[in-house]
Amino acid sequence: MVQKRIREEAKRLLENKEVDVIVGFGEGSLPLRATPIFVRKPEEVDRLIWNSFCENNLAAYLHKLDRFKVGLVVKGCDARSVTALALEKRFPNHPVYLIGVPCQRMVDRRKIKRAVKKEILKAVDEGGQIIVSGDGFQTSLKKDDFLYPSCQVCTHRNPDQANVIVAEPVEEKALAEIHPDMEAFERMTPQERWRFFEKEVSRCMRCYACREACPMCYCNECFVDNSRPKWIEKSLDPRDLQFYHIVRAYHQTGRCTACGACERACPMEIKLNYMTQKLNQDVKDLYGFETGVDRETPPPLSTFETEDKQEFIK
């Protein structure tokens, strides 16, 4: 069982003092949730769990743990984030030890809640089924019907870069060709697209959960806090909300691994992945680049080719 193997590996690493801390997932306090945990003692490894609710990208914690040797439990997307960060030279002191888990895809807890009208008090991940129960009801839901869209289109579920992989590799086959939100967005006219974008971000409250959940957002001073030059204000002016989201997405060009953590973190349920998926698509089409699949290719915006496409330039 994956969970057992994660615990064994964590125990081994802690006992041999190969790492100071294991960052993995523990039991959440709410149904359909797992929560990040930090294990420092070998006797505590039984707190580590693994299921289809492990939706966070734990690479986001690496920045504040840079003084320690870290063992990180990673899915395919998380492992690619770590590789991308390593390319950006974020780990000069200690390389990160990756405990890789071939990802069985994560479930969209919001979609499940919408499908089940009454409050869910308990949820159990049983492989192909999610059993949810509450006051006077119990339902079995087919897991594949409730996956996060970013997981449906994922073609990098195996964390190939990991130091150890704790299960058999899974088949790299996407369940959908194109991200459903991106597909719906592309079918709209430019005016409709801008209206949609405007409406989505209009409920943003600048909590920055998206930014903090993202492993690639680690600037000591984010552009929103710059006062010289002051790009945007701190208020909820719609133009500033649009500016913030355009730039935050754009800053991921060639760096995003489509893990979906940003959209999952947002308390106002703002759709964000249709933007990051498009940016990933563009760098793939223009420069043949995919984030975090190898340790050599430099990020696309940090380099160039003399033959880069330029048909749009007069």
Add this chain to the structure above:
Amino acid sequence: MNNWEPKILAFLCNWCSYAGADLAGTSRIQYPPNIRVIRVPCSGRINPLFILKALRSGIDGVLVSGCHPGDCHYLSGNYVGRRKSATLKHFLEYLGIEEGRVQFSWVSAAEGVKFSQVIDEVTQDIKKLGPQKQFIEEKDSRVQVAKGPSEETKNPGTLEPSNP
């Protein structure tokens, strides 16, 4: 609407495009007066946020112009800038910013005529698109702010004082 003249910001690289603009001037070549020029050392210096901030400030169109590939004064600045320009342009058009609002060109120091032609084309394109309204239009698209009656007469972001 007939007498609306677009405001276009032109970021010109110092060594090629700015010199080309200069040549157009000294050669007395006529071109539309709608551009405001900002001279930068290299087209690679352009931070995509400049373009967005320009649009947010009400500018109707942005032109970024640099040296031809291979001719950059700093050897590879325009190559780096080219990737930023490409990805930004694709992204903005994907989001629904009108095609043609943000344009790019290579103009060398000897191309005074080309410079005036580029400005001509860009100005015509922006005139056809009309005033830029996406980043600047004050619509009531804010869902979350519970507006009190005293805020009804203005939104944060306009600089009109309320009627006393």
Add this chain to the structure above:
Amino acid sequence: MKSKLDKKDFKPFLQGLIDRFDLYAPVKAAEGVSVYQKIARPEEVNFDLLNPQKPLKEVFFPQTEVMFCYQKAGKKNQVTSTEDVNRERVIFGARPCDIEALSMIEEVYCGKEYTDVYFSNKRKATTIIGMACETPLSTCFCTSTGGSPFVRKGSDILFIDLGDTYLVELLTEKGKGFQKNPYFKEADAKDLALAEDLEKKALKKMESSSNPRLPLEGIEKRLDVMVESPIWDRFHEKCIGCNTCTFLCPTCHCFDIADEASGNKGQRVRNWDSCLSSLYSLETSGHNPRPTGRERTRQRIMHKLNYFPKLFGKIACVGCGRCILYCPVNFDIRQTIEEIQNAK
């Protein structure tokens, strides 16, 4: 004085309010997302969620609020303040926890020494119609913080949903001013019995295993001696330092003031701020007295459970559960409270 409102009269009743007041109610912002907003039509009211994401405080303390505008005209400066409230307001559908939280913010903003005119003008001009909670969520713990799903305190009028009618309790002088509303009928004994039954059921749920009572007794005193405890090293680890819990918390009330200027005119704006962001305590010299998440998380919890009680006699938490529901990493203050009480 107990009246009732038939649900078939609900829309005309709301329309009557809209005609006379600025009416604020929970509105659907997107699938699964609600906010309080001023409504123009009765159809906009939406109770899909038990409690909107953004709390009631927003109606009195907007996330972005212009404090004054200025314009320079020649040698003169014209300054226009925005503190006046021109029309009476009514809030419909606020939950007892949010209403209790509002009274906590009122203690700070309408205190003995200083009054925040923006808040107090709005508060004075507002009638609150509360809505009792018949089905509290498992994340609700209002009874642990001294509240209850049917508590009347703070509401001018309380509505209780009886199925095809609402029971209407006119509680305060302001509330009794609505006595003559044409849509209110007199409630009969059956209605009152049903309401009592619903209240008992809700309270029973709050005492059941799905809503265990939190050990909040004596937590203020415990925290007095725990400022340097090693538990803070663990609490902050998974917090990513976003502003979600502070912005969604109905009692949190910090703000930052900024001047937005352009040429000869500008405005002073205040926006919600969060003690969990590193910039909150960053000083101009570059020194930050709360340099890491450890200090900031400690501050937030101490403020809620120790500093605020010292000043105002109650903990700054009403048990609404929003921070638990919407935290991206499932930080759960209920677990924090248990660990504090059980720490050695």
